[in-house]
Amino acid sequence: MNFFDFFKKIAKSRWFDNFITIVILLAGVVVGLQTSQGLNHTYGFILNRLDEIILAIFVIEIIINVFAEGKRPWRFFYNSWHTFDLIIVLLCFIPYVFPESNTQFFAVLRLARILRLARLFEKVKNLKILLFALLKGIPKMSYVIILLFVLFYIYGVIGTDIFGKEGVPEFANLWLSMKSLFIVMFEGWSRYDDSEVINALIDNGQMSPITVFLYFVSFLFISAMIFLNLFIGIITSDMESVKAEEKRGKSKFYKTNHTIILGWSMSIFKIIQELVEANDSREKAYILVLADIPKEDMEFDISQNVKYLNTTKVVCRSGSPADLTDLKIINLWQARSIILLGDETKDESDLMILKSLIAIMNHTEDDQNEEMSILAEMHTQKMIKIAKSITNGKAIFFESQDFIARLIAQTSLQPYLSNIYEEITGFAGSELYIINPPKEIVGIAYKDLLFRYDASCPIGVISEHGKPIINPPLDYKILETDELILLAEDDSTIKLTNHNYEISNHEILEPVPFVNRAHKLLILGSNSKLPIILKEINDYLKVKSSVKIITSQETAADECFEFLHKEHNKKSISLDRISMDHISIDNLDISFKYGDIDDIEVLENELEGVDQVTLLSYFDEMNDVLQADAITLVTLIHLRSLSKSNKYKFSITTEIIDSHNHELINNPDVCDFIVSSKIISSILAQLSEQKELKKVFEVLFEADGAEIYLRPAKNYCTIGAKVNFATLLQSAILKNETAIGYILGGQTKTIVINPTKKHEFTISEDDTLVVLAED
Secondary structure, X not given: OOHHHHHHHHHHOHHHHHHHHHHHHHHHHHHHHHOOHHHHHHHHHHHHHHHHHHHHHHHHHXXXXXXXXXOOHHHHHHOHHHHHHHHHHHHHHHHHHOOOOOOHHHHXXXXXXXXXXXXXXXXXXXXXXXXXXXXXXXXXXXXXXXXXXXXXXXXXXXXXXXXXXXXXXXXXXXXXXXXXXXXXXXXXXXXXXXXXHHHHXXXXXXXXXXXXXXXXXXXXXXXXXXXXXXXXXXXHHHHHHHHHHHHHOOOOOOOOOOEEEEOOOOOHHHHHHHHHHHHHHOOOEEEEEEEOOOHHHHHHHHHHHOOOOOOEEEEEEEOOOOOHHHHHOOOHHHOOEEEEOOOOOOOOHHHHHHHHHHHHHHOOOOOOOXXXXXXXXXXXXXXXXXXHHHHOOOEEEEEHHHHHHHHHHXXXXXXXXXXXXXXXXXXXXXXXXXXXXXXXXXXXXXXXXOOOEOOEEEEEEEOOOOXXXXXXXXXXXXXXXXXXXXXXXXXXXOOEOOOOOOOOHXXXXXXXXXXXXXXXXXXXXXXXXXXXXXXXXXXXXXXXXXXXXXXXXXXXXHHHHHHHHHXXXXXOOOEEEEEOOEEEEOOEEEEEEEOOXXXXXXXXXXXXXXXXEEEOOOHHHHOOHHHHHHHHHHHHHHHHHHHHHHOOOOEEEEEEOOHHHHHHOOOOOEEEEEEHHHHHHHHHHHHHXXXXXXXXXXXXXXXXXXXXXXXXXXXXXXOOOEEEHHHHHHHHHOOOOEEEEEEOOOOOOOEEEOOOOOOEEEOOOOOEEEEEEOO
């Protein structure tokens, strides 16, 4: 933590805010006590010292807020409340600068101390809302004041004519008449009813008592009963308006450094839960959701789907994420991060995000948080290209369709891989962190770095050029300009150790060359991700393999060939369309069969020799979550039935849209459930906290470079040997790999990521080691 970060942490902390509020209240009490001559005579010294201490605290507060702005101290004045605080503090110093002055002017300035109580409007939310409600009513009140002035003028002229000519001094001229009427409006007309002059005029018959009665009563009725009620009505109306705006989700949000979610999708509940996990170490955090949905509906859905909030408060506002007026009420430009969600059920989703980005980028405010990160989930390359040109590199774009397609492709070749990615992309277990290297490790080799952390696991570095290197060469020297990429349960667990681990070298096996084998894959169903999945599978394969696709969409083959043909033009790959339903590329032979995947007769003759089944959702075609997942569930039942009756052995990867449907399934044959909304939510939440991770995820999901692989643990250590994880790590190092966890064999398939180096377990036939490797 640097010098400025220390002050920023204090300025943003809740305890400091509460402390200053208490001091403001104490300042008001002290000024009140000082007005008592008796108390001032007896305790004057104590009260004066207290006043000086309070003033010193306010000065320290200003200094903290100035330093909290870092290298841009002038940003302190961007906040109007800060400017107000500074003026009040400077006024309070005047009696100390001119202690001998007793003029009325300086006496008034000394009373500026009581204005410190006005700072409560800044600290207390409800008072701030009340203040803005009163300010909102000022334009309406001005018209009432004009009408009231006209009334005073008319009755002043009449009063001067009736009473002034008869010698009543309070109505001698127009000014005195209007002044008298002002007193009458608040005190009544009894003082003039008892006036000796007016009574003498009535007694002498020079003035009728009915005239006096009608004059004053009509004035009081019109002014007090009508105009004053108009004032009350305006204030009441504005207060009701503020309450209504609060209820409808239209009221202004005043907090800063919050996370904003623009839009609504199935991913939102998981995103909120992940952000809650990330905010667990903060005293108080805010998540603000703005969507074109009634506030009550959003709050109810969140309460039903988000299990716990801990120190995080979720606030909902109803409005359009593409409407500038609605964006202003959420204090958008002072947020710490903004997540723009795409609604997968709407075709214009990317267009709405584009409009929101235009509003955000073209209407920046003076007090904008320059560290704010903007993250947008978009689906089409065309829209992403336009959005990138608008934001000039200030926003991160997450291509959810492409990401899920890559994940499905990798999982199709390595069962249980999606479970590993769910672990490292969420905040619940071990997740990725990027840190600056401590001085103690600068210059050491990567293979030695792996043993310098016990409760966290280094997996690579980000070079000074900004390029992530996952599983770098073992002799790579850590540079001062590098950044470390680590897996850890929390940033507080990232600590260096000098522990010398006991490595069982006699249990480590000699490296065995990995033999690539041919795969026979079956893909059931199709959607917009299918062409990308085929391209990714081809990139990962090293041996010619086959994939058969069964789908009800008869255009699937044409769409896949068109996509692969474009990829063929980008880089040299072998591509041949043998027939309308048969395509051949570098390492993959693709064939198509058309039929309903939830029809058991269509499936029963297609499973012989298949080692991996991938079940894709029809959500793109149906745009109905329930119907799409229903077809998936029925197909799973058929697969399980056919597997048992024919004793087929294959693993299954299934794409589920709604996470609730995942919970309904209890199928031990399914290795991977890829819940799109769930894993996308986890990654969006992580990127909102550390935007630099996008480059790391991109490298992990590329066929080139290092990726996550699942290897038999028996290839690393002797079966039956009880070893610690440091021994497995050393064995992986000998194969130029980085071990990050393991999967215990058996039906439960317990997955452990980022175990401590001291952690021990016994190697069995079915155990799997999770490693980062080039191939």
